[in-house]
Amino acid sequence: MITTAQQAADALIGNAQVNEGRLVLDLDGYKIEVQSNSQELLEQLGRYFAHTLGAGQPDCRIIAIEGPAPDLGLPFVDWKREAGKSGRKDAFYDLADGRLILKVRTGMVFLQSRDHLIASGPSLANDNQIINYINAQYMNKLQQDGALICHASGLVRGGACLGMAGFSGGGKSTLMLKMLEEQGLSYLTNDRLFLKDGRAIGIPKLPRINPGTILNNETLRPILSDERAAELQALPIEELWHLEEKYDVFVEDVYGEEKITPSAKLGAFLILNWQREGTKPLSIDLVDLSARPELLHKAIMKSPGPFYQYADGSFFADTTDLDPVPYLEALQDVPIYEASGTIDFDAAARFCLKELPW
Numbered sequence: 220m221i222t223t224a225q226q227a228a229d230a231l232i233g234n235a236q237v238n239e240g241r242l243v244l245d246l247d248g249y250k251i252e253v254q255s256n257s258q259e260l261l262e263q264l265g266r267y268f269a270h271t272l273g274a275g276q277p278d279c280r281i282i283a284i285e286g287p288a289p290d291l292g293l294p295f296v297d298w299k300r301e302a303g304k305s306g307r308k309d310a311f312y313d314l315a316d317g318r319l320i321l322k323v324r325t326g327m328v329f330l331q332s333r334d335h336l337i338a339s340g341p342s343l344a345n346d347n348q349i350i351n352y353i354n355a356q357y358m359n360k361l362q363q364d365g366a367l368i369c370h371a372s373g374l375v376r377g378g379a380c381l382g383m384a385g386f387s388g389g390g391k392s393t394l395m396l397k398m399l400e401e402q403g404l405s406y407l408t409n410d411r412l413f414l415k416d417g418r419a420i421g422i423p424k425l426p427r428i429n430p431g432t433i434l435n436n437e438t439l440r441p442i443l444s445d446e447r448a449a450e451l452q453a454l455p456i457e458e459l460w461h462l463e464e465k466y467d468v469f470v471e472d473v474y475g476e477e478k479i480t481p482s483a484k485l486g487a488f489l490i491l492n493w494q495r496e497g498t499k500p501l502s503i504d505l506v507d508l509s510a511r512p513e514l515l516h517k518a519i520m521k522s523p524g525p526f527y528q529y530a531d532g533s534f535f536a537d538t539t540d541l542d543p544v545p546y547l548e549a550l551q552d553v554p555i556y557e558a559s560g561t562i563d564f565d566a567a568a569r570f571c572l573k574e575l576p577w
Contacts, residue, residue, distance in 0.1 A: 221291055224317035224332035230291055231330055231339035235284045245273025246357045246423060247481050252277035253353065255342070257285035263346050264353075270471060270479050271423045279356050283349050284339040288326025295321045298525045299537040311525050318534050320525050322348055331355075331526050331534075347427070347465075354422045355526040358411065362523060363530045366415040367549055370521040371488075372426075373407035373419050374398055379577045380419035380483040382412050384518040385491030390562060393432045394491070396468065398568050400438055405480040406470045411521070414549045419485040426468040431459050433466065435564075438473060442466050460495070486577030487554045490518050497561035503570050506557045508550060514557065515543055519550075 221227050235256040242253040242261050250273060255261050260283060265272065295310035298320075310321040317332025327340035327348050338352050362368060371384040372395040385391040392409055399406055408421030430451045433439045440448065443466075451459060470478050492514065493501065508515050520541050527535040554576055558567055 221293060221314070221319075223315050224330060224335045227291070227314060227317065227319055227330050227332075228335040228337050231289055231328060231337045232282065232284060233286070233289075235286060237282060242268070243273050243275065243277060244268050244271045244353070244423070245275075246271055247420075249357060249360050250275060250277040250279075251353060251356055252280045253283060254280065255283040255285065257283070257343060260285055260342050260346065260349070263343070264349065267346075267350055267425065267467070268353075268423055278360075279336060281336045281338065281353060281356065283342050283352075284337065285342045286339065288340045289328045291319070291328065293319065295319070297323075301522060309525050313534065316532065318525065318528070329526070331528055333528070333532055347467075350424065352526070354411075354424050355524075357422055358413070358523075359526070359528055361413045361415070361420060362527060364415070366413040366420060367545055368521045368523055369412045369414060369519050369546075370410065371412040371519060372409045373412045373421055373483075375405045375407050375480040375483040376403055376577060378483055379486030380407055380412075381486060381571060381575060381577045382419055382488040383491065384488065386518055389491040389493070390564065391491055392426050392428050393435070394564055394567055394571075396426060396428070396432065396436060396439065397564050398571060399470075399474055399478070401572060405478050406474075407480050407483060414485065414546075417485060417549075417552075418482055420482045421480070423481075425470060427465045428468060430462060430464050430466070434459075439468065442468070485553055487556065487575045488519075488550065489556045489558060489571065489575065490514050491558050491567075492518065493558050493560055493562045495562050497559075499560040501558060501560045501563040501566050503556050503558045503567065503574075506555050508555050509547055511557075512543065514555075515546055516541075520546055 237254050237256050244251045293312045295312050298309040307323040312319045320329045325345045330337040342349050371382045372391045373380045373382050383391045409426040411422050413420040433442050523535045
C-alpha cells in the first residue's frame with residue numbers, strides 16, 4: 220500500500236528513463252523546471268510556454284512521464300464539484316506527506332508534495348493537463364504569498380487591467396478575445412486572475428475556447444479547418460453553444476508579439492451576468508459587491524482546488540468554505556460593473572473600451 224510521497228513517486232516513475240533535456244519557465248522570477256522521458260512532450264510544452272522560457276536554478280522541478288495510465292490500486296475519493304457542475308472530474312488520495320490526484324476521464328495521475336511533483340500517464344495525448352499542472356505550481360506560489368484566486372479573465376491597457384468575471388459559459392473569453400484585437404491592449408489571463416496589493420496577476424495559460432467563439436470571430440477562424448468550420452456551422456445554435464470542443468489560442472501568433480502582460484494594476488472589474496435568451500437590452504452599471512454577495516460568490520471567487528498545498532504542507536479540502544472578506548477588501552477601491560440583459564458582445568466591447576475607467 221502506498222502511504223508516502225516517495226513511494227508514490229517511485230510507483231509513478233517506474234522504469235521510465237527521464238531524459239537529460241529540460242525545460243525551464245521563468246514566471247515573474249519564479250522558475251519551474253520540467254523533465255520528462257518524452258522529448259516530444261518537452262517540445263510541445265516548449266511551444267506552448269514559449270513566451271516564458273528562461274534558464275537558471277529552478278524553484279521547483281516537475282517530472283512528466285509519458286506512458287499508460289497508472290493503476291496504483293488506491294481508493295481514490297471524488298473531489299466535490301463546484302455548484303452548477305456535474306459529472307466526475309477529479310479524485311484524490313491523501314498520503315502522509317502529499318496528495319495524489321486522479322483525472323477520472325483520462326487516467327492521468329499527479330503527485331503533489333513538497334519534495335516530489337510528478338505527472339504520469341498518457342501525457343502526450345493530454346498535454347493540456349500537464350500544462351494545468353505546471354500552472355498549478357505557480358498558482359500555489361501566488362496563493363502562499365497571499366494572492367487571491369478569481370475565476371476571471373484580464374486585459375491590460377496603459378498599464379491597467381480590466382478583470383472580467385462571469386458565470387460558467389457566460390462568454391468572458393469571447394468578449395476578451397474580441398477586445399484584444401484593439402491596438403494597445405494585451406492579454407493577461409483567460410480563466411484564473413490573482414489579486415494582490417492592488418495588482419492583477421495572470422498565469423501562462425492561453426485562452427482555451429469552444430468552436431462558437433471561433434466561428435463568430437474572423438481573426439480566430441483560421442484555427443478551424445474549412446471542413447470543420449462547415450460542419451460546425453450546420454449545427455443548431457443550441458447544440459453549438461453547449462459543444463465541448465476546446466482549442467488553444469496562441470495569442471502572439473494570432474495577435475502579434477508583445478501581446479502578453481504578466482501583471483498590471485487592477486483598474487476595473489466587469490461581471491457578466493447577462494442572458495443569451497434575455498428580453499431586455501444590454502445594460503452595464505456600477506454595483507456594490509457588499510450588497511450583491513451572489514456576484515462575488517458565484518462569479519468572482521474561485522476554489523483553489525485539489526492541487527493547492529499550503530506553505531505548511533497541508534492541503535486544501537473540498538469542504539473548506541471560501542471567505543469573502545479578503546475579496547471585498549481587495550476590491551473595495553476598484554469600480555465593479557455588472558453587465559445584465561441580453562448578451563451583446565459588440566456593445567459590451569464598445570462600452571469597455573470607451574466608458575470604463577481603466
